[in-house]
Amino acid sequence: MTGQDTDPVSATNQVLRWPTPRSREWTGAFVQSAEHDPNILAVVAVGSAVRPGVRSADVDLLAICRDLSVIHEDPPMEVDLRAYSTGSIEDRLKAGHDMLGWALQFGRVLFQRDRFWDSLAEAWRHRLVLPSSKLARARAANAHRHLVTVLQFGDADAAQEQALSYLTQLARAELLDRGVFPASRPELAQQLRDIGNVQLAGWLEGISNGGRIRLSDLDRLLEVAV
Known part of the structure; x- marks a missing residue:
């Protein structure tokens, strides 16, 4: 999916279980706003909510941004949103970063601009460092x-x-x-x-x-x- 053809409904369908209706509504609105915000390069859902056949109580989102200082989102309490800057990703992955590594391994892409996440996954496919x-x-x-x-x-x-x-x-x-x-x-x-x-x-x-x-x-x- 590219930044030009993001469908919030299709994006939120990537999450298998939602803890509340408002968590889905907020995420859909966030994905839609990301399409019009050049600062955001990718939004990825992680955690048990995207894994089949298991229970989940909340939803975890990861956002990749050019500039973290301009991210001022206020998600509902059942949505855990974590943001990382593009400049920090390489070093974090080399160090075996838990969440970024998990996202590349198991995450579901809700939005990406110009294949950013796909390119990152391809670059790290065969050299992903395990967490410590x-x-x-x-x-x-x-x-x-x-x-x-x-x-x-x-x-x-x-x-x-x-x-x-x-x-x-x-x-x-x-x-x-x-x-x-x-x-x-x-x-x-x-x-x-x-x-x-x-x-x-x-x-x-x-x-x-x-x-x-x-x-x-x-x-x-x-x-x-x-």
Whole structure:
């Protein structure tokens, strides 16, 4: 799709699930405005909302701009819009940037000007750098520290959130160490099974579905995996 023939309806159809009607309406209006804004070169939908067969609670958008200082969008709370300047993309991709890499691997293009995103994808198709598994493990360790703290205060909801964050980052690290690009969070358990890590897959799937996990299990896994 080019900047000259963008159809907001067709563009929003690239997103498989919308959390609210207003999220779809806002995104359609943003895509339409992007067509008339030479500062915006591409808008790409990322995250679980563009992945088939999984659940999603929000929608994530990525915008590529010439000048970030003139971007002043105010999306609804269920739309996460992140913008990156064209001048920073190459260095970010070389460093294994999580979101840009994910967008090139799995994202759905809602708008692009003069084949900008297609050209970027073609240039990086065979040299996309995986995100850092070391960073994922560091994030897991940080989430574990927060988990211990909230458990000490007896905050069950916060503990559930931190446990999910902890296991998600461990899952990402395990996949990255095996050269597998992590897909959306609901798909990580199956990706783990595909590489033979059934235990972590079961724990992640269980807590993603609202199950509780014992701190002793998390401590044991931390010793093994981080």
